[in-house]
Amino acid sequence: MRENRLRSFGLRAASILTLVVLWWAGSRLMGDPKVLPGPWRIAQTIFANLTTPGPEGESAFFDIAITLARIFVTFSAAMLAGLGIGLAMGLSRIVERSLLALIPLLLTMPTVLMVFLAIMWFGYSEAGGLAAVLVVVTPYVAVNMYEGAKAMDKSLIEMARTFRASRRLLLRRVYIPQLMPYIFSAFRYAFGMTWKIVALAETFGLKYGIGYMFSFWFEQFNMAQVLAWVILFVILMLILEHAVFARLEARAFAWRPSHSF
C-alpha cells in the first residue's frame, strides 16, 4: 500500500516534469519569449505578481482571495440547492416526475452560453456569476443525489425498521452514509465546474479575480502574464482538489477494505 502510493506519486511527478521539460525545449526552439516564454520566466512572473502590486494596485493574493471567495459562495449555494432538489426527487414521486424532464434540458445547455446569458440578465455583477453557477451546477448535483437516493439499499432500510429505528437514527446511520459516495462525486465534479464558470465570468465581466487578470493581460497581449496567471490558477485548484477533497474522501470511506485514492 505504502509502496504503491510512493510509486504513483513518483509517476505523477515524472510526468509533470516531462511536460515542463517539453515546454522548456519548445520555448528554446521557438526562440521568441513573446510567443512562448519558458518555465523559468513564468515562475519569476508568478513570484513577482505575488510579491508586488499589480496593475490594479493589489498583489496576486488579492485576486486569489476574490476568486476563492466567489468559488466558495457559488459552490456552496449550488451544492445546497442540488442536494435539496435531488433528495426531494429521490423521496417524492411528484417532485421526481415534474423535474425529471427539466433536468436534461439544463444539463445540455452549453456552459459558455449560460455565462453570457447570466451576464446579459444580471449585468456585470456578482449576481451574474452566482446565477451562471447555479443554473449549470445545480442540476448536475441534483441528478447525482437523485441517483444516490434511488440506489439506496432497501433491505437495510427494512432491517432498520424491523429493529424500530427512529427516523433520525435511520437518516444518520443508514441514509446519509449510503449517499456519501454520491455526495463526494457530485462535490468534486461540481467544484471543477464551478471554478471554470467563475473564471469564465471573471474573464468576461467581473472586476478583480484571477479570470479578470487573464483578460486584462490578454488585452495587453502579454503572453508571459497570461500564462503566469493560468498556471497559478491550475496549481491553486490542484492543491485544493488534492489537499482538501482527497483527504476528506479518504477519511469518509475508511470502512472500505482497500480504498486507494
Next chain:
Amino acid sequence: MEGVDLVAEEGQFVSIVGPSGCGKSTLLNIIAGIETHDGGSVAVAPRAGAGSSRPHIGYVFQSPRLLNWLTVQDNIEFVLEAQKVGRERWPGLVTKQLDLVGLPGQERNYPLNLSGGMQQRVAIARALAIEPDILLMDEPFSHLDAITARKLRYDLMEILERARPTILFVTHDLSEAVFLSDRIYMMSTKPARIFRRVEIDIPRPRKPDDAAVFDLERELVREFFSVLEGPA
C-alpha cells in the same frame, strides 16, 4: 395464505418449513410488523420478568444486512439505540454478545473485513443484543457455503443453550429444521397453509449425524412430497 396457526412457547425453537414461495418470509415480516396483513392476529408476549410492555423482536435475515460503514460494535449499538436501551448498558451487551457468537475482540473491525460466516455471526449477535422476546430467523444459513453453514448451525445450538430466546426459524431445509427445532410446522404452497405440526423430543445436545435426526428427517421428507405432489 390461510389457516396458518402457529404457537411458540417461551424458550422454544420453532421452525417453519416449506418450499420457496409458500410465504414463510412474509409470515416473519408480518410478525415483525414490517408487512401488513388483512386478517388474523399476531401476539407476542414479553418474556417473563422483562420490564417493557412492548415486545422486543430480533431479526436475523438471509444476508447479514450489516451497515458496512460502521464497525461491528457500532452495528450492534445501532439496534441498541433503536430500541432505546440505556447507553450505560451498551459496552457490556456488545462484549457479551460477541463472546457468545465466537467473535471476541472484533468490536473495532469493519464488516467487509469479515468472512460471510463471521458477518452472519455479527448479525446474530446484533439480534440477541436487544434481548429479544422472540428471535425471527429467515433462512440465516442459506447464503453460506455448506461447511460454514454446518459449523454455524452447530454453534447456534450452543449459543441458544446460553441465551435461550424464543425462536421462530424459517427454512426450506428439513434436516436443518429437525436438527435445530423443538417443534416444526410444515407449510405447503397454493394455498399457503400449515398441514402438519411435529414435536421433536430428540434429546439435546444433538449431533448432525444423529440417527434419530436422520430417521425423522426421512419420514418428514416422504410426508412432504406426498402432500406437495398430491395423490399420484
